[in-house]
Amino acid sequence: MPKQKKADPIRVTTTGLDKRSQEVLRMAFSSAGKGACILVDEASAEVGICNMDASNARTLWQQNSTRYPERQMVVISVNDPLLENTIYVSKPINIVLLLNAIKQAHAVGCINQAEAIATGTTKPASTQQSRPSDNSKPSHRRAGSPPSSTEEFKIPDIKLSEIKEEVVSYYSPGEFLQGKLHDAFNFAHEKEVATQFSIKIDGEWKNITADPVHKKVFSEIEDDELKKLCTTPIFCIETKSSFLSKKETQYELYRNDKPHSESSIDQFLWKIALWTSSGRMQKGINPSSPIQLKHWPNLTRLQQSPNDIRIAALLSEQPSAPALVAKVLGIPLGEVFSFYAASHTLGLVKSVTKSRARPPSFNLPQKSRHHSLFGKILQKISGAN
Amino acid sequence: MSGNNHKIIFTGPVGAGKTTAISAISDIPVLKTDENAQDMTKKRKQTTTVAMDYGLLNLGDGERIHLYGTPGQERFDFMWEILTQGGLGLILLLDNSRPDPFKDMQFFVNSFSDFISDKKMVVGITHMENNPAPTIETYHHHLKKHDIKAPVLEVDARKKEDIETLLKVLLYSLDPWLGK
Numbered sequence: 001m002p003k004q005k006k007a008d009p010i011r012v013t014t015t016g017l018d019k020r021s022q023e024v025l026r027m028a029f030s031s032a033g034k035g036a037c038i039l040v041d042e043a044s045a046e047v048g049i050c051n052m053d054a055s056n057a058r059t060l061w062q063q064n065s066t067r068y069p070e071r072q073m074v075v076i077s078v079n080d081p082l083l084e085n086t087i088y089v090s091k092p093i094n095i096v097l098l099l100n101a102i103k104q105a106h107a108v109g110c111i112n113q114a115e116a117i118a119t120g121t122t123k124p125a126s127t128q129q130s131r132p133s134d135n136s137k138p139s140h141r142r143a144g145s146p147p148s149s150t151e152e153f154k155i156p157d158i159k160l161s162e163i164k165e166e167v168v169s170y171y172s173p174g175e176f177l178q179g180k181l182h183d184a185f186n187f188a189h190e191k192e193v194a195t196q197f198s199i200k201i202d203g204e205w206k207n208i209t210a211d212p213v214h215k216k217v218f219s220e221i222e223d224d225e226l227k228k229l230c231t232t233p234i235f236c237i238e239t240k241s242s243f244l245s246k247k248e249t250q251y252e253l254y255r256n257d258k259p260h261s262e263s264s265i266d267q268f269l270w271k272i273a274l275w276t277s278s279g280r281m282q283k284g285i286n287p288s289s290p291i292q293l294k295h296w297p298n299l300t301r302l303q304q305s306p307n308d309i310r311i312a313a314l315l316s317e318q319p320s321a322p323a324l325v326a327k328v329l330g331i332p333l334g335e336v337f338s339f340y341a342a343s344h345t346l347g348l349v350k351s352v353t354k355s356r357a358r359p360p361s362f363n364l365p366q367k368s369r370h371h372s373l374f375g376k377i378l379q380k381i382s383g384a385n
Numbered sequence: 386m387s388g389n390n391h392k393i394i395f396t397g398p399v400g401a402g403k404t405t406a407i408s409a410i411s412d413i414p415v416l417k418t419d420e421n422a423q424d425m426t427k428k429r430k431q432t433t434t435v436a437m438d439y440g441l442l443n444l445g446d447g448e449r450i451h452l453y454g455t456p457g458q459e460r461f462d463f464m465w466e467i468l469t470q471g472g473l474g475l476i477l478l479l480d481n482s483r484p485d486p487f488k489d490m491q492f493f494v495n496s497f498s499d500f501i502s503d504k505k506m507v508v509g510i511t512h513m514e515n516n517p518a519p520t521i522e523t524y525h526h527h528l529k530k531h532d533i534k535a536p537v538l539e540v541d542a543r544k545k546e547d548i549e550t551l552l553k554v555l556l557y558s559l560d561p562w563l564g565k
Contacts, residue, residue: 215517295525296536300550309550310564313557316534329564368560370473373391376444378556378563381410381549 009038010106013045015064016054025049032095037102045071047105049098052077053091072105074098087332096231100169100279104334107168108326168287168333169280173341177229177237178276181208182345184241185265188212193243200238201225207258209244210265217268220260230275264301270342271303277341279334281322287333290352291340292319297348307331311339319352392471393552395438396455396497397478398489402511402542403454404438406478409545410552411440411452437468465496474555475506478542479524482512486519487527494531501533505558509540509551 012029014022022039029037037047048068050061052075061083064073073086076098080088087101173179181197188195189212197208199221206220219226229237281287293316299308310329314320322340326333343349368374395403408415416439438454453468469475477493479486490508494501510524524537536554540547557563 295522295534296538296554298521298537298539299554300538300540300547304550307564309553309557310561312536313554313561316536317558317561329561367562370391371560371562373444373448373450374473374556374560374563376448377442377450378553380442380444381552 009035010102011040011044011046012037012049012102013040013042013047014049014051015042015060016051016057017049021051028095028098033099036099046109047071047102048073049102050075050086052081052083057081070109072109074101074105085330087334094231097278100334103169104279104332107323107333168337170283171277171280172283173273173276173345174234176231176234176276177239178272178345180234180239180241181272182269185210185212185269188243191243193245195241195243197241198239199229201229205240208268210268212265215265217263217265218260219263219268220258223261223271226272227275230272231278266298266346267302269345270297273342273345274303274305274338277334277338279332279338280341281337282341282344285322285340285351287323287337288321290319290321291315291349292352293343294348294350297343297346302342305335305338307335308339311336315349391449391473392451392453392468393474393476393555394453394455394468394472394500395476395478396465396493398480398483398493400483401478401480401489402509402540403478405542406476406509406540406548406551407438407440407452407454409543409548410442412443413441415440415454469497469500472500472504474504474559475500476509476551476555477506478509478511478540480512481510481516481519486510487524490524490527491531494528494533501535505555506533506535507551507555507558508535508537509542509547510537511540511542513539514541 009029014025017025026039029035029039048064048071050064050073051057052061054060057077061073061075064071073083074089075081075083075086076089076091076093078091080090087105089098089101173182177199184195184197188210192212194209194211194213197210198205199208200206201221207218208221209218210216211218221229285291293312296312296316297308299312307329310331311325314325314329320328322336323333326336340349395406397403404415404417437456438452440452440454442450442452444450450473453472455465455468475497477490477497479489479493483489494506497506508524508528510521521537521539528535528537536558538547538551538554540551542548
């Protein structure tokens, strides 16, 4: 059987981008993207990028969704257009985030396809993706791609674990601010002394002070700035840390001469982990290996992402692999990774040996007989009514 | 229009914030059945709920969810069985400023054990802003002793968004397929 080549780039097409922007993207794919993605024609693409700021963007997006219903879409825009089943990347575009989004979209597509094949629910290729016949080029296919209408339907040699591992973006918290902050806070906690972590921003030192006794963090750095710093490699940031005496702690923590925000240590570490992950998975964690929540995060006091409650509900119920959680809930893989990163930093998540984790399809809680009613309550309290 | 009598039940000790929580999300002014509190209860709250609190979520098309708050005093617990009939889930509010909130938790978990085993429960801890201990972690530890795995969240019963989150957590716990 043909074996999937690891080096195959993800085939990407664009909608609503002018020629110049496409060229810029092509260059970015080959330089920063290291050839992980290539721009191709509309018919042979696996992932689409739609510029929602184009004048007729909505119409183009609609046409695309109709013609290629199975294709995963990344939408780029100044404001989130809130389109279902898409991954949003805000402008100005950060190429790393865009590449991550494309990889996530591709992963979701592969998983969808593999599971459809595994469960025998794959639609005939002719209806799955209606391709213009003049653009159908079987030679562009790779293992796992939907066969064209003229090809005999065969189950490709796909192993879910391989797909997931291959397309996921990894990061190591230790290579970012998160690792340094974590180490400093841990040390402060062990010694029960406040620690002051300073970061040089535009020539000025700004402080993050953690008080382990009262479990508080005081930060002079605004969230927008901090968020940017979280995805900047640590070697690009000038930092220093020191421990404070009791007297210094009182002064540093409660002086009012510098604007600062106050949060609990858990709140602070949670958001730092979310921002650092940005949809990436921590190195050393296999997305196809099951994980389980030890207990629910205190979500009323932590920065929430749209699907955190859903992910927590599933992971507290049973061990599941992140890739399958994303599939089961129909959400981007990156959201599960970010949730994992944040939960992991607070020690709320554990790995489970595969033998203990049954496939979700077998033991997922059944849809409640009140499903429709619950949906209405949810709509009501989410302000939809 | 649905003829079903669906309820969400709020329970917990006196002063935990049941009436306030229902008021935060109810579409109607909450019907309270307070009277002057007697004996020990008076130390915590001047009035207490003697029969039940009642609020309502209008879902449109005549469909409604009844929000019931159980009486705060233990001597009225005969009402609870009646209240839980038709209940979708339980929201247990515990007051972190009380002398022994774990004893409270044990009491309510035992009282509603049949309902909890059949449905779902979420736990909201109130008054944590001035009483950070015991921690959420400790509540989980105590629940584990009862072999119960339930979400435990810090809430301010006066904050609508906190009670809404608590309710969302209950709904997704009951049906993880929601939103799919």
